[in-house]
Amino acid sequence: MPGTNLTREEARTRAALLHVDAYEIELDLSSAREGGTFRSTTVVRFTAAETGAATFIDLVAPAVTEIVLNGRALPLENFADSRIALPDLAAENELRVVADCAYTNTGEGLHRFVDPADGETYLYTQFEVPDARRVFANFEQPDLKAAFAFTVTAPAGWVVVSNSPTPEPTGEGDTRVWTFEPTPRMSTYITALIAGPYVGVFDSYDNGAQHVPFGVYCRPSLREFLDADAIFAVTRQGFDYFQEKFDFPYPFAKYDQLFVPEFNAGAMENAGAVTFRDQYVFRSKVTDASYEARAATILHELAHMWFGDLVTMEWWNDLWLNESFATFAEVVCQAEAPGSKWPHSWTTFANQMKTWAYRQDQLPSTHPIMAEINDLEDVQVNFDGITYAKGASVLKQLVAYVGQDAFFQGVRAYFKRHAWGNTRLADLLGALEEASGRDLRTWSEAWLETAGINVLRPALEVAEDGTISSFAVLQEAPALPAGARGEAVLRPHRIAVGLYELVDGSLVRTERIELDVDGARTEVPQLTGRARPAVLLLNDDDLSYAKVRLDADSLAVVTEHLGDFADSLPRALCWASAWDMTRDGELATRDYLSLALSGLRRESDIGVVQSVQRQVKLALDVYADPAWRETGLQRWAAAAETALREAPAGSDHQLAWARTLAAVARTDGQLDLLAGLLDGTETVEGLAVDTELRWTLLVRLAATGRADEAAIEAELVRDNTSSGQEHAATCRAARPTAEAKAAAWASVVDSDALTNYVQEAVIAGFQQADQRELINGYAEKYFASVKQVWETRSHEISQQIIGGLYPSYAVSQSTLDATDAWLASADPAPALRRQVIEARAGVERALKAQSADR
Numbered sequence: 001m002p003g004t005n006l007t008r009e010e011a012r013t014r015a016a017l018l019h020v021d022a023y024e025i026e027l028d029l030s031s032a033r034e035g036g037t038f039r040s041t042t043v044v045r046f047t048a049a050e051t052g053a054a055t056f057i058d059l060v061a062p063a064v065t066e067i068v069l070n071g072r073a074l075p076l077e078n079f080a081d082s083r084i085a086l087p088d089l090a091a092e093n094e095l096r097v098v099a100d101c102a103y104t105n106t107g108e109g110l111h112r113f114v115d116p117a118d119g120e121t122y123l124y125t126q127f128e129v130p131d132a133r134r135v136f137a138n139f140e141q142p143d144l145k146a147a148f149a150f151t152v153t154a155p156a157g158w159v160v161v162s163n164s165p166t167p168e169p170t171g172e173g174d175t176r177v178w179t180f181e182p183t184p185r186m187s188t189y190i191t192a193l194i195a196g197p198y199v200g201v202f203d204s205y206d207n208g209a210q211h212v213p214f215g216v217y218c219r220p221s222l223r224e225f226l227d228a229d230a231i232f233a234v235t236r237q238g239f240d241y242f243q244e245k246f247d248f249p250y251p252f253a254k255y256d257q258l259f260v261p262e263f264n265a266g267a268m269e270n271a272g273a274v275t276f277r278d279q280y281v282f283r284s285k286v287t288d289a290s291y292e293a294r295a296a297t298i299l300h301e302l303a304h305m306w307f308g309d310l311v312t313m314e315w316w317n318d319l320w321l322n323e324s325f326a327t328f329a330e331v332v333c334q335a336e337a338p339g340s341k342w343p344h345s346w347t348t349f350a351n352q353m354k355t356w357a358y359r360q361d362q363l364p365s366t367h368p369i370m371a372e373i374n375d376l377e378d379v380q381v382n383f384d385g386i387t388y389a390k391g392a393s394v395l396k397q398l399v400a401y402v403g404q405d406a407f408f409q410g411v412r413a414y415f416k417r418h419a420w421g422n423t424r425l426a427d428l429l430g431a432l433e434e435a436s437g438r439d440l441r442t443w444s445e446a447w448l449e450t451a452g453i454n455v456l457r458p459a460l461e462v463a464e465d466g467t468i469s470s471f472a473v474l475q476e477a478p479a480l481p482a483g484a485r486g487e488a489v490l491r492p493h494r495i496a497v498g499l500y501e502l503v504d505g506s507l508v509r510t511e512r513i514e515l516d517v518d519g520a521r522t523e524v525p526q527l528t529g530r531a532r533p534a535v536l537l538l539n540d541d542d543l544s545y546a547k548v549r550l551d552a553d554s555l556a557v558v559t560e561h562l563g564d565f566a567d568s569l570p571r572a573l574c575w576a577s578a579w580d581m582t583r584d585g586e587l588a589t590r591d592y593l594s595l596a597l598s599g600l601r602r603e604s605d606i607g608v609v610q611s612v613q614r615q616v617k618l619a620l621d622v623y624a625d626p627a628w629r630e631t632g633l634q635r636w637a638a639a640a641e642t643a644l645r646e647a648p649a650g651s652d653h654q655l656a657w658a659r660t661l662a663a664v665a666r667t668d669g670q671l672d673l674l675a676g677l678l679d680g681t682e683t684v685e686g687l688a689v690d691t692e693l694r695w696t697l698l699v700r701l702a703a704t705g706r707a708d709e710a711a712i713e714a715e716l717v718r719d720n721t722s723s724g725q726e727h728a729a730t731c732r733a734a735r736p737t738a739e740a741k742a743a744a745w746a747s748v749v750d751s752d753a754l755t756n757y758v759q760e761a762v763i764a765g766f767q768q769a770d771q772r773e774l775i776n777g778y779a780e781k782y783f784a785s786v787k788q789v790w791e792t793r794s795h796e797i798s799q800q801i802i803g804g805l806y807p808s809y810a811v812s813q814s815t816l817d818a819t820d821a822w823l824a825s826a827d828p829a830p831a832l833r834r835q836v837i838e839a840r841a842g843v844e845r846a847l848k849a850q851s852a853d854r
């Protein structure tokens, strides 16, 4: 997007020149119900290290009507390319900017949403990375912290929430004015404003001397589903745990959590005013995995109040550390906090975060965790599996390396030393070195400045009498994809080796050895002379970040007994290993399906069950030999139907199998069952066919030509909500006709009228694995339009289209060739190129896996 970038060099220069004291920001949102634009007035006071120097302030707005610097009006032409040029600075400056800013429908800046359930308008801001400038003029970089005082004019009767506690509004007539107290010094990207007829539920955290007011908000149409007590309970657990571990009191005046519509991410750590996607207010039955994920998100954002908000990265190259710390903190809190409902959180971490990280780290776009972030475009595509998931995995490894007590000791010193300031990675590592006495420079180089995944393999020799005569851990350098940045190196790994035996049908750990692996071969003399166990598991407890392979005998036991591990974590590690081998073409899709069919019968962890179900579907859709694919899909669908009927009534497993069947149903009998569940002529005991499940069934019926426009419209009448509209959009785009596909395509590519959520829903409906003959022809159109999409749409919107509409189901050499031809001729910007290359890698991998399945 030309004209909206900011380079690191520019940010450095500006930070060296300026010290920002305070902002006063007046926003007139009395136009909110009509939309369009709103009046934004910023007064900012700042000092300059050099008088006479020039700088600029950031603003993305349709119009600027006034620029006054130190009492002198500047020409409005100073506003160009999303900046206002500020010449001839004094030592102390006061700048006033008046602008007309725009409401958005993309989830960036000030998002405006009208709820079909009540016709009311709801607003919220989302500013990370550089979108506060869409709402008020500011110096948009994390190390120019300041105090922010917001004054907001909005319709009477509205609820207005920001970082500071909500004041009593003043005024009369149709509007009111809320005058907020200034915030503590903070970065622009964590300021926030949420406004509309939201409803709130209130509580507080009280701990002797400390009183922190709590609020939880959502739209009135979701109020009946808001389980505020459960949300408060997790929040309180986090307050107890983090305040003790960080030895630093919660730094803001209150803690509000707001569930808002059409939110792009999971949540955002605005200081004291955290926003969440409102699918986290569950309006239909969900499995325990969803409650666990919501609790994890709540704890993640809370951890950011210290790590990120109180102490903030100087520049976006340390985004990974910000996110990894919050992710680590969320999991360790769930694992250890007294009364936690999810003490198995490291299983979920292995199952989800690790899988994401391993996937991302094998893409051609992989990069060292410490990425070069030269400008804003770099950071916007870097909210990836390296930043969140590999970073958190490596942080877990760092904690194993220095020890958890030393880790938190270092963290405590870090918060005290840098409170309200900005830091670099070296500040944290320095504090950890002091606390642990371990030199982290070598560790940091090997883990943070290189890319890829090491492979750990056991080298096992067993004597005739069945005892181990030698055992070593072999380490391989990462196989980096062609063109990937970074060097392939061996790394120091702190790992555990688990020894498992079959006891009464269960695989039970009988011994655990923890050791440092370094170099290509690490001997483990402790095991010499012992009887060979049934299973030898490397990287047990998932301390390190590595692909792990099993020796042949252990693999045979695991293949037969995967479901029999007594603990969920080794099961998750073995599931992950099998999936990894399938993706790598080392295990045929049909064998992975067999493993899943036998192992899932005994898998109790619902999060793992749901992951494996998704992975099986993906494998069948793109990794299976096309000649066998339909056979595999039929086996999977039949197994899902059986499992649905056999699962305990009302259980999470039952719901998960119902969704799985809905995704794959193909015989007349299966589709009749879906239709019968929907119209009530069929029932499965204990299965609640509620609002969300109804839509899940209807999507499949629409995609298979068994539900027409009238059926979709009738369902929308039953569920006339924004979620209902999104599901209806998916159903319409999923219909198996050329007209439906053309309409879906045009609504996304040729028009920008759809909101972020409806667009996502249309893309999901368009891309149906069973409709290859209808959709594969769009590859040509894709390449003809993708560059223009990138250049004309916002970041979030274009990212959805570029990844979402790529011909991923056209697994063929010609798709690769078409992609390569486009890459060669279109000369795409690096961030666009990266997204297309990642999509291409999926097809390349699928081709390889298909030949392994043949």
Ligand SMILES: [Zn+2]
Pocket: 269, 300, 301, 304, 322, 323, 326
């Ligand atoms: Zn985060």
